[in-house]
Each structure stands twice: as C-alpha cells, then as structure tokens.
Amino acid sequence: MTLVQLKHLIALAESGSFSRSAEALFLTQPALSRSIRALEDELDQPLFDRIGRHSELTPFGREVLARARQVVLDADELLDSGRRIGAGEAGVLRIGMGSGPGAMLMTPLLMAVATQRPGLHVEVSRATTALLVQALRERTLDALVVDVRSIVPAPDLCVDTVSEMRGAFLCRPGHPLAEQVARDGAVAFADVQRFPIASTPLSDEVARVLMERYGPAAHPAQCVTLRCEEIPSLVAVALRSDAVLIAIRAAGPELVELALAPPLQASARFGLVTLSARTPAPGLALVREWMRATLRDAEAVPG
Secondary structure, three states: OHHHHHHHHHHHHHHOHHHHHHHHHHHHHHHHHHHHHHHHHOOOOOEEEEOOEEEEHHHHHHHHHHHHHHHHHHHHHHHHHHHHHHHOOOOEEEEOOOHHHHHHHHHHHHHHHHHHHOOOOEEEEEEOHHHHHHHHOOOOOOOOEEEEEOOOOOEEEHHHHHHHEEEEEEEOOOHHHHHHHHHHHHHHHHHHHOOOEEOOOHHHHHHHHHHHHHHHHHOOOHOOOOEEOOHHHHHHHHHHHHOEEEEEEHHHOOEEEEEOOOOOOEEEEEEEEEEEEOOOOOOOHHHHHHHHHHHHOOOOOOO
C-alpha cells in the first residue's frame, strides 16, 4: 500500500469515474485500474462496485476512504512541516550563549524570531562556556554562540567563526582615567590598577595578550576584582562607579574607551559551535545571519 494508491482511491471515490479520475491524475485509465486493483488485492476486499461506467464505494471502501483521507492529510502536513522547518519557520532551536555574544545578540535574536519567525520555538540558555559545551554534548542544546577562543578543540565539535569584535578598557564618562587620557593622550596599566577592574571570564588567549602587553600583573586571575557572566550587570556597575571594564567595545556604548600605552589590540571571535556530523537544528542558518548583522563593532568613543 502506498500513498499514491491512497490518492488514487480518493480521486476515484470523488469522481466515480475511472476515465475522469485518470485524466485528473494524468494517468491512463488502465494504469489507474491496476493501482486500484492492487490496493484491493492487498486489502483482500473490494473497494468499489462497478455499476456500468460508474464506480461506487463498497461499505468497506467507505471506511478505507475516511482513513485514506486522514493519512494523505497527515502526509501533506508532514511535507509542509518539513518545508517550514527547512526554511527556519518552525521547529525548536535550543541555543546556548556566552556572556559576550549573549549581551549583544539575545534581545535582537528574540525580537527577530517574534516578528519574523513566530512559528519557530527558541530556547536560550546562559552559562559558562564549559557548562554550555557539556549541555551541547548531552544533546540538551543544539548550538552555542560563544567566543570560539574559549573552546577547547575536539573532534566532536564543529566551530564556525562568524564575527570578530575588538576588546577595550571602558569606564564611565567623567572617570578620573578618562580625564587623564584627555590630558596626556593615554594611561598606563598601572594607572588602571588603581581602580576596580571588572570583566567576564576571559579566554586564555585574552589572558596571554594582556600579559604580553602589560606584564604578569595583568593576568585576569590577579587584576580582575569583579568577575561576572553577565556583561549588562558589569556595564551598569562601570557606569555608576569608578570600576574599569574589560569587554568588547560594543557591549558598553555608553562607556568611554580608555587609550592605554601600549594599546590593548585584543579581540573576541564569536562563532557557532555544533556537534560534528549532526543535522543542523531549524533556524540555525538564520541565527548565523543575525549574528553577522548584530555582532559588529560600533563606532568607538575615544577617552
């Protein structure tokens, strides 16, 4: 029994004529007759009574017709569901976000789904990179948006770098360091150390850059006094205190960027992390597009 045979049954039941049904189905009449006969043979019951040139359903045929219509309807809905999932218009996407991309992407992503893809179900989780990778491997997340430099290379992980955003030392307008920069052109790292330093957990690559630029005292384990996964909270603290924030520049547009000597010249590389050899979750291609559109450096505000 095939879906095609059930569609032939429905067409014949609706027209009552082999010739008209065959014409509507773009079949020859003998081909349609063979299809119906094969279905009757498989079911071991006649489906139609041939009354002259007209065909009428048998009692069993009426029962089969009702079920055939439901099967064909379900099949059509499956096809439509597959199309919509393939287009990112339906399905469930479970995505984990690190602190940096989460601060920049989460609200625009949820807004875009709400307005452009209302049939797509999105679940966002925030955690440390290590916990997010664990959840990905346990199949409770479909993809991660993180700083890919924080990912330990592994054969089961597929890492797709999407954007790169520069890091900076940031402080509130009117901060003593901002005034010093305005006067002297730059500050030294030793000047920054006179104030609380805030950041999210930084990758080993960023720690290496900080130490290369400013010496062992710049290792995050030593210099960072306020550490938190949520950049918006750190930005709020920096705006209301003398704390200096180390973060991607675009995460704190209200803050002033401090010029250091030597310059920081560090960046975060944001990308999608998925499990190798796994079918992409619905909507993942759209997430990549939204990442490219959203995770971009804003215009710098010099300090």
